[in-house]
Amino acid sequence: MNETLYGFHGKFLDIDLGTGDVRTKPLDPALFADYLGGRGLATRLFYDAVDPRCDPLGPDNVFVIATSPLIGTNAPTAGRGHMVFKSPLTGVIGTSNSGGTWGAAFKSTGFDALVVRGRAASPVFIDIAPGQVDVLPAHHLWGLDIHQTTDALASDPGPAGRPKILCIGPAGENLVRIAAVGNDKNRVYGRCGPGAVWGSKNLKAIRVAGREKILIRDKEQYRSGYEQALYLMKQAPVTKRLLRELGTAGLVELINVISMLPHKNFLDTRHNEEALERVSGETIARTILERAGGCTLCPIGCQRHTSLQGADGRTEKGEGPEYETVVMMGPVCDVYDLADITRANYRLNELGIDTMSFGGTVACAMELCERGLLAGEDAGGLDIRFGDGPALARLAVDTAYRRGAGALLAEGSFRLAGRFGRPDLSMSVKKLEIPGYDPRASFTQALGYMTSPTGACHLRGGYAVSLAFFGGTKEIPRFSLLQSPIAVRNMQNKGILQDSLGICRFTGFAFDVGPWARMMSGVTGMDFSEGRLEEIANRVAALERLFNFEAGATRDDDLLPPRFAEVPISVAGQERVVSRESQERMRDDYYQVRGWDVAGRPREGLLRALRIAGRTP
Amino acid sequence: MTVRVRFFAYFRELFGGKDRALDLPDGASVGEALELLCDSPARRAEIFDGGRPRPHIVVMISGAGLPPATGAATPLREGDVLAVFPMMGGG
Numbered sequence: 043m044n045e046t047l048y049g050f051h052g053k054f055l056d057i058d059l060g061t062g063d064v065r066t067k068p069l070d071p072a073l074f075a076d077y078l079g080g081r082g083l084a085t086r087l088f089y090d091a092v093d094p095r096c097d098p099l100g101p102d103n104v105f106v107i108a109t110s111p112l113i114g115t116n117a118p119t120a121g122r123g124h125m126v127f128k129s130p131l132t133g134v135i136g137t138s139n140s141g142g143t144w145g146a147a148f149k150s151t152g153f154d155a156l157v158v159r160g161r162a163a164s165p166v167f168i169d170i171a172p173g174q175v176d177v178l179p180a181h182h183l184w185g186l187d188i189h190q191t192t193d194a195l196a197s198d199p200g201p202a203g204r205p206k207i208l209c210i211g212p213a214g215e216n217l218v219r220i221a222a223v224g225n226d227k228n229r230v231y232g233r234c235g236p237g238a239v240w241g242s243k244n245l246k247a248i249r250v251a252g253r254e255k256i257l258i259r260d261k262e263q264y265r266s267g268y269e270q271a272l273y274l275m276k277q278a279p280v281t282k283r284l285l286r287e288l289g290t291a292g293l294v295e296l297i298n299v300i301s302m303l304p305h306k307n308f309l310d311t312r313h314n315e316e317a318l319e320r321v322s323g324e325t326i327a328r329t330i331l332e333r334a335g336g337c338t339l340c341p342i343g344c345q346r347h348t349s350l351q352g353a354d355g356r357t358e359k360g361e362g363p364e365y366e367t368v369v370m371m372g373p374v375c376d377v378y379d380l381a382d383i384t385r386a387n388y389r390l391n392e393l394g395i396d397t398m399s400f401g402g403t404v405a406c407a408m409e410l411c412e413r414g415l416l417a418g419e420d421a422g423g424l425d426i427r428f429g430d431g432p433a434l435a436r437l438a439v440d441t442a443y444r445r446g447a448g449a450l451l452a453e454g455s456f457r458l459a460g461r462f463g464r465p466d467l468s469m470s471v472k473k474l475e476i477p478g479y480d481p482r483a484s485f486t487q488a489l490g491y492m493t494s495p496t497g498a499c500h501l502r503g504g505y506a507v508s509l510a511f512f513g514g515t516k517e518i519p520r521f522s523l524l525q526s527p528i529a530v531r532n533m534q535n536k537g538i539l540q541d542s543l544g545i546c547r548f549t550g551f552a553f554d555v556g557p558w559a560r561m562m563s564g565v566t567g568m569d570f571s572e573g574r575l576e577e578i579a580n581r582v583a584a585l586e587r588l589f590n591f592e593a594g595a596t597r598d599d600d601l602l603p604p605r606f607a608e609v610p611i612s613v614a615g616q617e618r619v620v621s622r623e624s625q626e627r628m629r630d631d632y633y634q635v636r637g638w639d640v641a642g643r644p645r646e647g648l649l650r651a652l653r654i655a656g657r658t659p
Numbered sequence: 660m661t662v663r664v665r666f667f668a669y670f671r672e673l674f675g676g677k678d679r680a681l682d683l684p685d686g687a688s689v690g691e692a693l694e695l696l697c698d699s700p701a702r703r704a705e706i707f708d709g710g711r712p713r714p715h716i717v718v719m720i721s722g723a724g725l726p727p728a729t730g731a732a733t734p735l736r737e738g739d740v741l742a743v744f745p746m747m748g749g750g
Contacts (some may be wrong), residue, residue: 131671279715279745284668290749299742324671344749365750478750497671500750508748520724551748613724 049111060160079110079540110544121338141337142229149251209247211394264564292323334551369478370401382431422447472497504533535579692733
């Protein structure tokens with residue numbers, strides 16, 4: 043095939059760690075037209091490669107990382123990678139996205155995507171260099187944390203410059219179900235346990251370095267979208283300065299204003315304002331922030347490069363905490379000590395654990411302990427109470443090595459609570475811990491968590507905070523049963539497109555998909571009108587849902603834990619729950635909006651209309 | 660009547676503190692409260708575009724959001740707590 047390609051390389055790597063086979067395979071341009079890149083492309087390649095009934099920690103699981111045609115251009119924030127796998131935490135599709143610099147570095151090796159299957163007999167790492175792909179022994183790396191592994195593999199620059207490293211830490215090696223994969227040391231594919239999938243394959247790291255460029259078909263059209271995007275990002279305070287000044291934790295006090303900030307394993311949303319200020323973005327900026335930072339091509343700069351003074355006088359440096367980390371390990375555990383949260387954040391980044399699921403799991407353990415349910419020999423000596431901030435860093439280490447009570451926490455909150463007879467005390471959907479936005483404070487957020495393909499995720503389920511503030515441009519009321527299903531579908535579709543474009547969600551605070559549509563059309567020469575993008579988002583959503591059905595999920599998995607229907611919170615002077623009836627009504631209406639049947643399965647007619655082919659060989 | 664106004668993010672620098680009490684005539688609206696707060700050219704330029712609050716300005720009354728198109732006309736009551744901040748997202 044000598045056809046000139048624009049925006050992509052037209053090939054992907056397919057590596058079987060069981061046999062050691064490394065194959066370069068052609069990538070049909072039609073796949074980009076139908077699935078865009080990133081999350082969409084990875085989902086399609088994953089769906090075609092995996093048995094949905096496979097054991098997520100067995101050799102038959104597959105993970106796919108894909109980039110988008112925008113990666114390799116100078117489009118703002120276009121450097122993100124997207125990983126898709128069957129989640130060992132949830133048993134349904136796992137999908138996780140990360141910034142940093144690895145995604146752009148991977149694309150520069152001349153491949154658009156990577157499929158990894160099988161299980162190596164002993165620890166290995168994958169080395170992708172110009173014209174050379176090797177699977178190499180990693181005995182010398184096994185046991186190292188993410189920072190140490192990165193330093194070890196990035197120490198010698200090759201002909202293509204200093205390589206970029208994506209790797210797991212001890213948590214992934216020990217099959218911790220909430221283990222993450224990290225790049226640039228502190229940028230993380232965190233949710234759904236991808237680190238455990240890597241660990242189960244004996245895969246420690248993927249090192250990449252390359253020099254391949256992509257071509258742009260219509261530079262004028264590309265530039266018109268690019269310039270509009272940059273202009274709008276400079277107009278909106280959130281992308282122009284707020285995230286750089288305060289980081290994502292700048293939201294902490296604001297989310298409390300709208301009664302959406304959870305407390306004590308989601309028992310309520312009441313906080314002492316002075317205590318809360320101690321863990322706010324403003325306090326982080328004033329006390330521990332050394333500098334803000336950005337990922338590839340990022341003009342926003344939300345990263346928090348921070349330092350802490352230890353009790354022994356030593357200074358520790360790291361990244362974070364971000365909003366979700368602050369909330370899940372802070373107020374959700376009744377902890378309001380910034381040093382305790384930050385120190386635990388550092389350990390979790392090094393060991394390779396998702397801070398969100400870890401916080402949710404510890405909060406669940408705290409409630410089980412306080413109720414006297416987590417006790418005896420099975421409890422591994424664990425006796426923690428709400429408010430025990432110093433325990434966080436210690437438990438992070440125990441969890442990564444499955445030591446003592448850490449072996450319980452390593453399973454995530456649902457299995458932990460289930461083991462002690464109270465699965466209802468796990469604040470999760472599809473076993474994935476609920477993020478730091480209380481679903482009782484917004485029906486759109488509630489339905490988003492319920493219908494996210496990956497379980498409770500504010501990014502895959504839809505981010506309802508801007509709607510909660512003032513209804514957004516469409517003025518969607520926070521508690522509208524009628525409008526939430528459409529609002530959630532729209533939010534989720536926008537998220538699918540952002541994940542598939544390889545760009546940062548935060549650009550969405552400044553502009554919608556219009557500029558991206560022009561940039562994508564300009565880069566590839568293909569028609570990516572806004573209507574076409576909408577169709578792609580619907581296609582990806584249907585395919586993710588199809589996989590989940592084939593993996594055994596049912597409509598009963600699209601509900602919140604009982605607490606949110608039974609225990610009210612106060613919002614603007616009114617008591618609020620999301621009753622079971624409200625949940626079922628919104629869920630059933632959402633299925634209709636999506637074109638799914640009453641069981642929640644995409645209808646055959648929809649699959650035909652979206653040209654979703656069945657499994658391809 | 661007196662209402663309490665809370666500021667967040669860089670509005671704390673703009674308005675010189677985290678919160679303040681604001682004396683208003685009975686029945687005054689959110690828009691009138693904002694007018695009273697914007698007593699310098701810098702404050703006015705940040706909050707208003709012509710006679711209307713800029714689209715990124717969020718005002719909430721006791722935790723409830725206001726629709727951007729009509730929110731400025733909302734009447735205030737004694738004891739209300741206004742939160743005023745630039746549109747923020749993240750997490």
